[in-house]
Amino acid sequence: MSWFSDNGLLLGLATLDGLSYAAAIFMVAVGLNLIFGVLRVLNIAHGSFYAIGGYSAASLGLMFAARGLPAWAAFAALAIAAAIVGVLLGPPIARLLRRTQHQEPVLQLLVTFGLFMILEDLQKLIWGVQPIVFDRPLKLLGNVDVPFAGDLIPFTRYQLFVLPGIAIVTLVALAWTLRRTLFGRMLVAVTVDREAAISQGIDADRITMVTFTIGTALAALGGALSSATASLVPGVGAQTIVLSFAVVATAGLGQVEGAAITALLIGLGRSTAIYFAPELEVVIPYLIMVGVLLIRPQGLFGVIETRRI
Amino acid sequence: MLRLDEVTVEIAGVTVLRKVSLRVPPGGRIALIGRNGAGKTTTLRALMGLLPARHGTLAIDGRDCRDMPAHRRAALGVGYAPEERRLFGSFSVRQNILLPAEVLGLPEAEITRRVETMFDLLPELRELAPRRAAGLSGGQGKMVALGRAIMVGTRAILLDEPFQGLAPALALRYAEALLQLKSALPDVAILITESSPELLKPLVESTYVIERGEIAAA
Numbered sequence: 091m092s093w094f095s096d097n098g099l100l101l102g103l104a105t106l107d108g109l110s111y112a113a114a115i116f117m118v119a120v121g122l123n124l125i126f127g128v129l130r131v132l133n134i135a136h137g138s139f140y141a142i143g144g145y146s147a148a149s150l151g152l153m154f155a156a157r158g159l160p161a162w163a164a165f166a167a168l169a170i171a172a173a174i175v176g177v178l179l180g181p182p183i184a185r186l187l188r189r190t191q192h193q194e195p196v197l198q199l200l201v202t203f204g205l206f207m208i209l210e211d212l213q214k215l216i217w218g219v220q221p222i223v224f225d226r227p228l229k230l231l232g233n234v235d236v237p238f239a240g241d242l243i244p245f246t247r248y249q250l251f252v253l254p255g256i257a258i259v260t261l262v263a264l265a266w267t268l269r270r271t272l273f274g275r276m277l278v279a280v281t282v283d284r285e286a287a288i289s290q291g292i293d294a295d296r297i298t299m300v301t302f303t304i305g306t307a308l309a310a311l312g313g314a315l316s317s318a319t320a321s322l323v324p325g326v327g328a329q330t331i332v333l334s335f336a337v338v339a340t341a342g343l344g345q346v347e348g349a350a351i352t353a354l355l356i357g358l359g360r361s362t363a364i365y366f367a368p369e370l371e372v373v374i375p376y377l378i379m380v381g382v383l384l385i386r387p388q389g390l391f392g393v394i395e396t397r398r399i
Numbered sequence: 400m401l402r403l404d405e406v407t408v409e410i411a412g413v414t415v416l417r418k419v420s421l422r423v424p425p426g427g428r429i430a431l432i433g434r435n436g437a438g439k440t441t442t443l444r445a446l447m448g449l450l451p452a453r454h455g456t457l458a459i460d461g462r463d464c465r466d467m468p469a470h471r472r473a474a475l476g477v478g479y480a481p482e483e484r485r486l487f488g489s490f491s492v493r494q495n496i497l498l499p500a501e502v503l504g505l506p507e508a509e510i511t512r513r514v515e516t517m518f519d520l521l522p523e524l525r526e527l528a529p530r531r532a533a534g535l536s537g538g539q540g541k542m543v544a545l546g547r548a549i550m551v552g553t554r555a556i557l558l559d560e561p562f563q564g565l566a567p568a569l570a571l572r573y574a575e576a577l578l579q580l581k582s583a584l585p586d587v588a589i590l591i592t593e594s595s596p597e598l599l600k601p602l603v604e605s606t607y608v609i610e611r612g613e614i615a616a617a
Contacts, residue, residue, distance in 0.1 A: 272501050272502070275487075275490065275494065275498060275501075276498075276502065278487065278489065278490070279487050279490075279498065282487050282488065282489070283485050283487065285449055285485070286481065286485035286486075286487070288447075288448075288449065288469045288470045289447055289449070289469070289470075289472070289473070289479045289481070289485075290473060290498050290499040290502055290547070290551075291470050291471075291472075291473030291474060291499050291502040291503050291551065292470055292502050293468070293470045294470065295468075
């Protein structure tokens, strides 16, 4: 009890930080998950979409501010940047990766790794290596005092409401689309059994292209939303993709809700480590992943398979 | 209705079909008999566009479809029930059955008409409709796969080893359903593969025998 009262403030901060961090990681991981489902290629370049989304949002936001656009334009910049990155990068990269679909997995990984390196250099070419800061959305909304264990914790409204709010809206929209719409059923069908889906008249290439674009835009939106909370530096894409892999592997493939819960688990685990055992910050997500996979190799949330007999 | 002329198919550099020629007339009931590995499934997959033909021509309803994207077969009225059933486990039986009709964008009334025709042929599916496909037994799954193929197979239905792994009672029921299909949908051509010719005798008008990727007898 005494530990709790002594550390209540830190625990509260860790929880709030973990929540907003989990929201951003979820956006990247869920896109990665959808893309792996339709393409069966683990796309390392997915982390670049996050980074480019962040940089583009910052550039666009700073441009809007320089032109004297109203304050809300800072928020519009985040969404516009994510959409542009999704539409510009999604289809050509999907087309490229489609060509590797029947190749050895190691070759696919090498291709996506090569893509990742190219996109990393492209970022440095366009945005340089100096940190870029775009915290206008954060400052516009100001702070709020969050009561936690008898303390009042000052926290940004942006991280408390906007980041988790958009992640929840994304989660609900995706779950609804997958279960209630024809597009969702076609996406699930292509993910489960591409050949059987094609035999039902589904244009699997088109579904793959659209899904890849959505996944890319979601990662870019994750990056755009995070750009307001931390300065952008080279290497942010690599860090994100590794964490997203941990989320996807821990959740199990094909799980949207599972990815959300796992992102929360890993986000909270990581932020708790930052406040209480900073030396463990980097390993905590992977310890969670290894722990889960040892007990449940298919991930926390298994996928239903049709009985064979 | 279905026509293969000297079709050669390779899988991973190995020739699996050699100059296979085969004809299924409109409303015709044709069997393709062969041992395991003879090339039956490959023939059906090539017809469905799921494997590219290296040589030869493939035609559905007189239309050359060698270079046509595979997914457009359903729009041409070709239904396919693979040997492994290949149902979507997280969907209900009804969703599995409706999927190809919805993908084709058929009007609601037409979908209802087709579902009713299909339920008349396979009344057991009416009861199974709300159940999740993942929980079906192998035999029930074969019935659902047939129902799904009937939903789009207005011109032709391809059945890959439908009797494989069926319990005797279920195999009889399946054969009965196929006989009813013949009278209910006389214009629909059916191509059935099987390893034993005996099972198909009462159901088909003529038979092709395939051995090591070549048509040995017709």
